[in-house]
Every structure is written in structure tokens, then in C-alpha cells.
Amino acid sequence: MAIRSPLYPLQVKLKARFTEFAGFEMPIQYSSIINEHLAVRRHVGLFDVSHMSNVWITGKDAEKLISFSTVEDAARIADGRSQYTEILHDDGTIIDDTIFMHLGDRYMMIPNAGMNTIVTDWLNKQAKTHNLKATATDVSRDYVILAIQGPRSQETLQKITDTNLAGVKFFGCGTTKVAGVDCIISHTGYTGELGFELQITPTSKAERVFTAILDAGKEHGIAPVGLGARDTLRLEKAFMLAGNEFAGGHTPLEATLAWTVFWEHPFIGKETLLAQKTKGTYDRMTCLECTEKGIPRHGCDIHKGNEKVGTVTSGTLSPCLNTGIAMGYVHQDLREPGTILQIMVRDKPIAAKVIKPPFVPKEWTQTHIEAV
Amino acid sequence: MPNEVRDDLKYTTSHEWIRIKGKQATVGITDHAQSELTDIVFVELPTVGKTVNKGDELCVVESVKSVSEVYAPVSGTVTAVNTKLDDTPELINKSPYHDGWIVELEIKNPTDLTSLLDPAAYKKLA
Numbered sequence: 001m002a003i004r005s006p007l008y009p010l011q012v013k014l015k016a017r018f019t020e021f022a023g024f025e026m027p028i029q030y031s032s033i034i035n036e037h038l039a040v041r042r043h044v045g046l047f048d049v050s051h052m053s054n055v056w057i058t059g060k061d062a063e064k065l066i067s068f069s070t071v072e073d074a075a076r077i078a079d080g081r082s083q084y085t086e087i088l089h090d091d092g093t094i095i096d097d098t099i100f101m102h103l104g105d106r107y108m109m110i111p112n113a114g115m116n117t118i119v120t121d122w123l124n125k126q127a128k129t130h131n132l133k134a135t136a137t138d139v140s141r142d143y144v145i146l147a148i149q150g151p152r153s154q155e156t157l158q159k160i161t162d163t164n165l166a167g168v169k170f171f172g173c174g175t176t177k178v179a180g181v182d183c184i185i186s187h188t189g190y191t192g193e194l195g196f197e198l199q200i201t202p203t204s205k206a207e208r209v210f211t212a213i214l215d216a217g218k219e220h221g222i223a224p225v226g227l228g229a230r231d232t233l234r235l236e237k238a239f240m241l242a243g244n245e246f247a248g249g250h251t252p253l254e255a256t257l258a259w260t261v262f263w264e265h266p267f268i269g270k271e272t273l274l275a276q277k278t279k280g281t282y283d284r285m286t287c288l289e290c291t292e293k294g295i296p297r298h299g300c301d302i303h304k305g306n307e308k309v310g311t312v313t314s315g316t317l318s319p320c321l322n323t324g325i326a327m328g329y330v331h332q333d334l335r336e337p338g339t340i341l342q343i344m345v346r347d348k349p350i351a352a353k354v355i356k357p358p359f360v361p362k363e364w365t366q367t368h369i370e371a372v
Numbered sequence: 373m374p375n376e377v378r379d380d381l382k383y384t385t386s387h388e389w390i391r392i393k394g395k396q397a398t399v400g401i402t403d404h405a406q407s408e409l410t411d412i413v414f415v416e417l418p419t420v421g422k423t424v425n426k427g428d429e430l431c432v433v434e435s436v437k438s439v440s441e442v443y444a445p446v447s448g449t450v451t452a453v454n455t456k457l458d459d460t461p462e463l464i465n466k467s468p469y470h471d472g473w474i475v476e477l478e479i480k481n482p483t484d485l486t487s488l489l490d491p492a493a494y495k496k497l498a
Binding site: 028033316 | 416
């Protein structure tokens with residue numbers, strides 16, 4: 001039986017259609033994926049992302065535990081700041097990508113949907129093995145997570161909170177009240193647009209916040225947004241999706257996440273990662289934009305002429321560009337921007353050009369932002 | 373809004389409609405099917421002259437998230453395709469029974485028609 005969000009009854013009222021994702025029954029769309037996608041790029045959208053996990057990391061060695069268990073040196077992340085990072089196996093492959101928030105004497109980590117037990121157990125195992133006074137506690141079901149995203153997100157949210165949102169830096173975090181409800185707020189998101197994420201407990205208060213945001217955003221054309229548009233929005237920005245881009249054991253270097261690796265500290269997986277870096281040759285995440293009609297999908301082969309050179313990890317039609325876009329791992333020599341490869345869609349080659357990510361740059365929003 | 377079922381058409385359990393005029397048939401997907409798919413963004417049309425058996429894959433209709441096959445309601449030969457769908461696949465969403473038609477077939481076996489659903493039977497399904 002799939003887990004439902006505490007907001008499920010409200011979402012039914014809002015005529016959501018549901019899908020099963022990582023053991024959760026979540027809205028895939030309310031009106032249409034394209035409408036919801038464009039609402040976020042042009043105005044503002046509201047997502048329930050309660051399928052994501054929440055893990056508290058507490059104790060005097062909490063910072064050390066995070067540093068040791070991720071590619072980030074948590075000592076660099078000041079109180080009131082959050083950070084995107086990855087947790088690795090000993091062999092350097094990614095267990096999960098996550099954001100952690102530094103909130104006073106403790107940290108909240110947001111692993112992916114269904115990763116709560118794996119990550120919590122892994123962290124506690126490391127704490128025990130390395131004698132660190134720190135504890136990871138899975139509180140995923142105690143929180144509703146909302147994301148409000150889009151160029152009008154700040155104006156919308158500002159109407160129902162006393163916190164000066166203009167003063168919250170990108171990747172800043174803290175506590176606030178939204179519509180009178182206590183929340184953890186962070187200036188983060190998964191759409192590439194201006195946006196905020198809220199962690200709300202107890203979950204019984206979340207409906208009030210969700211409804212208040214929809215009301216506040218009405219004048220800006222707010223739309224409730226499902227996981228369908230969440231996927232197309234992240235893909236246009238070439239953000240990784242665990243389970244797609246990481247399935248099958250890829251390292252941060254292969255996933256082109258080298259920018260997240262802080263090398264000057266000891267962490268699990270560092271040795272193999274360093275060896276890979278020194279060797280220098282490996283397949284890397286590559287972005288492909290179709291130059292012919294056709295929609296690449298997860299699992300399609302990538303060809304160079306008659307030779308298979310990779311597999312699509314994520315593919316869709318880009319609602320902003322109206323072309324097929326895809327990500328997949330190919331050899332580093334084949335990923336020079338402008339290189340033409342072929343994506344096999346139902347045994348037919350569709351020409352696709354390697355591009356430098358993202359598919360949809362920030363300028364798109366600036367030129368397409370619309371007053372309602 | 374309830375899904376529209378037209379009285380002048382026949383239907384299949386896989387949500388195609390068929391308009392029969394003598395030996396010629398026009399085929400599309402129903403209002404119910406387009407509303408389930410939403411946002412049709414690509415149609416891979418068959419080539420004119422292709423022969424299909426009843427129940428074969430006739431073409432593919434894609435939404436943002438999904439790929440769906442359209443099946444031949446009857447056996448026959450494709451005599452025309454709606455090339456407007458190449459650039460405006462959303463015609464299927466806007467007008468599933470008219471501008472969003474997909475193919476025309478020359479019917480091979482008139483007996484195939486007996487197994488199609490009448491509007492009342494399809495209404496129960498959709």
C-alpha cells in the first residue's frame with residue numbers, strides 16, 4: 001500500500017491525478033503538465049513534496065558525521081545555511097543526493113523519497129563505527145514538505161509571513177511562521193526558478209499553509225503542481241534525479257557533480273574518487289537536445305552512427321523549448337557541445353546535439369515572465 | 373466535465389473511435405482517451421499504404437509523460453493520415469472527433485465491424 005501525503009484529501013478536492021512514485025501515491029498533475037510547468041516558469045507554482053525524507057542529525061559530533069558521510073565539509077556551512085551534497089558508498093558511487101540545513105545545534109537532512117531508512121541507518125552505522133557522538137533520526141512522516149517556486153514565489157509567500165524574504169540568501173534557511181504556522185524555510189528548490197521550501201510539523205497544520213499559499217498566489221496565477229511538471233522542470237535545468245541518473249552506481253565525477261566535492265577533508269569514498277579523478281577517463285553525464293522530432297525516454301539507447309555509446313537516463317519533451325531533451329552517460333570524448341549523436345526511439349534514430357547545460361537558461365524566465 | 377461519446381461513431385475497448393462511410397473508415401482516439409492522456413505532444417503517424425490487421429498497433433501518441441499505442445479497430449490499408457498532427461498534435465486534445473482524426477483506412481473485412489462497440493456500450497466503459 002502506497003503512502004499518501006497528509007494533503008491527499010485536499011489534493012483529491014483539487015482534482016489531482018495520482019501516480020505511484022518510490023512507494024508514495026502523489027499528485028502527478030492537477031490540470032496539465034504543460035500548464036503547470038509554464039505556470040512555474042512564468043509565475044508561481046506550489047508543490048507538495050512530502051514524499052521526500054526528513055532526517056534530524058543531532059549530537060555534538062553532528063557536523064563531523066555529515067562531513068565524514070558526504071562530499072561536503074560541513075564545517076564550511078554556517079548556521080542558517082544549507083548545502084546540496086552526496087552520500088557515497090565506500091567505492092565512491094552515490095547512495096543518495098541530498099540537501100542538509102544547518103539549524104543551530106542540529107542539522108536536518110532531506111534525502112530522496114524512500115531513502116529515509118537507508119540514509120538514517122547508514123549515518124548511524126558510520127557514527128557507531130567511528131565513535132562519533134551523533135544520531136540520525138528519521139522523522140520523514142512527521143513533516144509535510146511544500147515547495148513554492150517561480151518568479152512570483154517570493155511576492156506570494158511574503159504576503160503570509162513576517163520574515164523578510166528578500167533577506168533570505170540563496171540556500172539560506174531558518175525558522176519562520178507562514179500563515180501562522182511554524183515552518184523551517186529554505187531558499188532552495190528543484191526547478192531552477194526563484195523559490196522556497198517549507199518543512200511543516202505537525203502535518204495537521206500543513207493544509208492551512210497550502211491553502212493560504214494558493215490564496216496568496218491567486219493574483220499571480222498560482223497553480224498547484226504535480227510530480228509530472230516537477231520532473232520536466234528539473235530536466236530542463238539538467239538537475240539529477242536519484243533513481244534515474246544515479247541508478248546503477250555512478251560517482252559524483254561521472255554525474256558531473258565534481259563541483260560539489262570538497263576535497264580537503266576526509267570522507268567515505270574519497271580514495272576511489274581520487275583514483276578516478278587521477279585516471280581521468282570515464283563516461284560522464286551528457287545533455288542532448290533533439291534536432292529532429294521525437295521524444296527520448298528513459299532507457300533509449302544513445303548511438304554514434306551504428307555504435308551504441310550510452311543510454312538515456314531521463315528524457316522528455318521540453319515544454320519551454322518544444323523539443324525532445326535527454327540526459328545520459330557517454331564517453332567524455334563524445335560530449336563536446338555541438339557533437340551530433342542519435343537517440344534510438346522505437347528503433348528509429350533521432351538526431352540530438354550535445355549541449356552545455358542547462359537546456360533552458362535563466363534568460364528564458366526573464367523573457368517569458370508574464371503579468372496575470 | 374463528462375467525456376463526450378458521439379452517437380454517430382463506433383468504438384473499441386482500447387478507446388479508439390471509428391467513423392464508417394461505405395468501405396472507408398476514419399479513426400481517432402476518444403474524448404475520454406485524450407482527457408486521460410492530456411497534453412498530447414507527439415504523434416508518430418503510419419505511412420500511407422501500410423496494411424494493418426484488426427488490433428495491430430496503428431500509430432503512437434505521446435503525452436509529456438507517456439507513450440500510448442493506438443490500435444487498428446478493423447483490418448485494412450491506411451489511405452490517408454492527418455499530417456496536421458505533425459505540427460499541432462494538440463488537435464487531438466482540442467477536437468478528438470474532428471480536427472484530431474488520425475488515419476483513414478480502407479476496410480478489408482466488413483465483418484470486423486460487428487465486434488465494435490456502439491455508443492451506449494462505450495459509454496458504460498468510459
